[in-house]
Amino acid sequence: MIEHHLSIDIETRSSVDIKKAGAYKYAQSPDFQVLLFAYEWNNNGVELIDLANGEIIPDYINQALSDNRVVKHAYNAAFEWYCLNKASYSTPIEQWRCTMAHGLYCGYTAGLEATGKAIGLSQDKQKLTVGKALIKYFCTPCKPTRTNGGRTWNQPWHDKEKWELFKEYCKQDVVTEREILKRLSLFPVPDDEWYMWQLDILMNAYGVKVDRKVIEGALCIDTVSTEKLTEEAIKITGLSNPNSPAQLTEWLEKETGNKIDNLQKATVIELLDKDYPENVRRALEIRQQLGKTSIKKYVAMDEACGEGERVRGLTQYYGANRTGRWAGRLVQLQNLPRNYIKTLDYARELIRNKNYSGLKLLYGNVPDTLSQLIRTTFIPSDGNKFVVADFSAIEARVIAWLAGEQWVNEVFATHGRIYEATASQMFHVPIEKITKGNPEYDLRQKGKVATLALGYQGGTNALIAMGALDMGLSEDELPDIVQRWRQANPRIRDLWYAVEQAALTVMQTAQPQGIYGLIFALEGDVVYGQSFLTVQLPSGRKLYYPKPFLKENQFDKMAIHYYTVGQQTKKWEVTSTYGGKMTENIVQAIARDCLAITIKRIHDKGLQTVFHVHDEVIVDAPLGVQVDYLCNIMSEPISWAPGLLLKGAGFESSYYMKD
Template identity: 65%
Template sequence: MKHLSIDIETYSSVDIGKAGAYRYAQSEDFEVLLFAYKADETPTEVVDLASGEVIPDEIVNALRDPAVTKHAYNAAFEWYCLNRAGLETPIEQWECTMVHGLYCGYPAGLEAIGKAIGLPEDKQKLATGKALIRYFCSPCKPTKSNGGRVRNLPVHAPEKWKLFVDYNRQDVETEYAIQQRLNRFPMPESEWEAWREDIRMNADGVRVDTQLIEGALMLDSESKSRLLCTAREIAGLDNPNSSPQMLSWLKSQGVEADDLQKATVAKLLDREDLPEQVRQVLRIRQQLSRTSVKKYVAMQTALGEGDRIRGLLQFYGAGRSGRWAGRLVQCQNLPRNYISTLDSARELVRAKNYDGVKMIYGDVSDTLSQLIRTAFVPSEGGKLIVSDFSAIEARVIAWLAKEDWVLDVFRSGGDIYCATASQMFGVPVEKHGVNGELRQKGKVATLALGYQGGANALIAMGALNMGIPEEELPDIVAKWRNANPRIRQMWYDFESAAVETVRTGETHQVYGITFRTEADLLYGQFFLTVELPSGRKLFYCKPYLKENQFGKSAVHHMGINQNTRKWEETSTYGGKLVENVVQAIARDCLEVTLERVRVAGYRVVMHIHDEIVIDARADQYLKDVNAIFAEPIPWAPGLPLNGDGFESPYYKKD
């Protein structure tokens, strides 16, 4: 036996959707109900553990045999659950069909990829599964008709259980059929190793300050209760959270509003003629509508053994680039902190001192929001070392396009925003110095315009909020493009290479990036692939040429629509291709650095965008980590990298 495909069905009273798979499997009542397996090409078997059956010795031995590769769809779940159940196997022996599918540009979800990859009907995931999982895998509500039980067992619905066994068997067949198709487009071994390290990190988890979380939740409840009382007193409303009641009251105060969405309320508060009592009530509504404190609830729900939260990151979760995506607490999207006295604020919240927080900081809800990051803490007696790549995308795009003046700024340690503004406007620009007011324009241009964006990209990056008049935006776009001619040319060269590759089937290489078409005639798979300097590839499924909205021949392909989240036709263009490649290269730089940091003996507990968070010992130091960030990448000669960060007793935005 060389390969073993596995799918399990499990029970736990913990809500896996809210708490995550690791906390789910740590529940005292967790158990494996069904164990389906396919040894090489033999028929799939199901072991009904819930009914007393036992996994054959041959399969138990295969699970522990390093020569047998274990496969599953979302293998991290099977691996962790089986280890918790006593069937221990190291992650080195596993491969994940879901991750392989994501690598090849397909959607996540066994049913979704089955349809996208074109599985025949008899190999696709059975649609009956969700209802059966709800019935057997989660607690049930006690009723008179079910005898007051809180869990459904096989004996309670034998016919449903038989269907559940068939469903379990079919999942293995579906996973195996997908695996056979994906194997024709192998994932590099370096990516498998990165995935395994990611699983180890997720299973280790990051420690959180439970006292801070408890204090924040209590203060939030107290704050909302007091705010509602104040709003009732001012407006005389039964429920100030009711939009119809609030809109009616505003109208009675001479203030017209179509809705009470966040932007509408903010616009109303900008009015100078707003009656003071209306201003008070709208500010209260703003505070009540804040959702950021929900992250404390998410932390508490996902909290597992050792006061650690596990499973915060999803490998290859961010679409085309292959970047990581946030899960559970969504640590990739945490509120910023700007309080200068974080230590004091944290201690007041940990002490559940509502009056102290209110007196010193005013807005309790905003203060709690700013402290969310600080809930992540090191192990007892340690510290956090946080280091990130400085302006990584700006460095990568300049390196790729050979925009030498930008690279020179980075190599000399200069301020890229000042240098960009100087290049754009033809005058010296110094931060807080001569022509310093132009730095803001250089900053927003650097952040927004690298991927062929125009005035709308500047607006999306916050140009108007920075005080830049809208009428100046087209000029900023033109000046940035003139200052970066090589980057501008790279958009058109990428687009031409992609179009010609799809049109002719011939391979094209530009800027060290290789465009190919790759096909699997047996299963009807066809891709445009883009090979990166690291050797990793980006996959665009079923590419073809068609006129785009501008009447220009463009590459169209199947992919996840970022707005609808559906698998459907989408198109791409030069700037978008450059964005995919630049972000993917930046991701690969992070992957290399993560491995170097781990090899050097550091305990990485999470990473956020281009930032690595280390649960460090007292004798480990930031300067040594930063030095690792600055080490050259073998496949990116000449790319200037730099690490910057801080040491802290808790996580924060420095």
């Protein structure tokens, strides 16, 4: 039973660059050190222990770190937990709670300073803005100079005034964290979610092994490739720096007689479709190859690789905000390039042996080949294998289950050919005639793009964004596809409008609304003036829309507006929403909850998930574990989702790849 609360903030130092290598490798450095330890025991005021100057943490606080009757709080608690354990203070993750994770759960942003402002803290309760300069001075190595006596670290006694300010900064972080916690505690995180957060931290701390030889080989080959491509470009163009967009643009305009707007990725692809002379085409191809940025992921893996040749800290719990989905960190797993090469084993060996000539001879485009091999750098622990599985068409399954679109549910309960079945419903053609080889009834592409693009109230633009035109469909066909899909899925269409109406009614009446197993409500507190539009999901978890209000949108229609972190600006700002967008949030959140339950079930079976991407889990498993075993776990019924039919599909491998 919890009897006490302990809020903690620490300041540390390490020669490892935390931004590039991550917190785990940072704390593994031999020169890692905890400098300051600020804490508040219950509500007794903030105290500070100056460890760098020889002060010692009191015995009762030391004991509290491992006492299960004391819940430990911190902002981004994974950092405090890992660092303290690395510094030989034993403290189990099960006893910790993260105020940053709590804020993300409630729809706020991740940074302590930004969250303090967004939540409305008074100036004296907010994070001190001098922190960055002080951290740079005391927490990172300094350049040895004659003036500073050749030292590599700034110590407290080198600038006592700054050190006193640094101590105040550390204490103020506890004040800010506590004030945020007070406000958030009125909107609690479910226990299941705290358990999910703990599993995420343990997974990140365990990490995933990487093939160092692949990393070293890829970086070596990329250097050779860049040199050779640059030399060839100079030879073709005569430019001193063919990598310069300004120089290359001027040359291309001169050679083609056409105006070139820019040399962005999409523009280069368009230019390569034109009937240009061979020298122009080759210059554009080189530009395309030199512009391959995915090689940076090898650099990121190299910098983040720590103890045991493992990369740690690859996922951020609730990093995608609101829906609760995870975000990628360091290597950014969410946007790994796909692999199409059939001979992956051979390509990997060429890279491991730094064989540029062999790679060039066999695969031609070296940067693209290196890009495809990024996934394969992740490997299982010695004596293990990767067992990988993902949910099949989970968003299509969830939205049909939620809306009660029975024909779709029946498809997933039987043959599962959702694209063909959708085309059959849309065009009133027997499903057996909708095959890739039947030119008269080859409607599968239309069924596929409609299924992928139109579930959240999207129109022709959504089809184009999903690649409808690239599939060979004409723009004139698209409105008809939208109309036919909506007619074929009336219950999903009704769901969008019901969701929007429920949210609007809550805002207008302040009365909860229950539809489709969801509860819409307006929640707030009179003490701090917080307010949220919330949507309780079937799992019991809630989606939070902070500071909601009604206002006409750009279409002169009354709409819900709320505060969030802008995807482009990364700032706390107002945005609006509508039925289809809220439906997308809800469906993706339910899909995320299905993944969370699966991760828990995998853990309960004694298996180790090393990372997960979207709806896919990667398990570092003993050789005896079969992929069917993992797929069966993914297909198990979920108590809060009766009738939701889930299916897992996967593979086994000695490295990660896209099957």
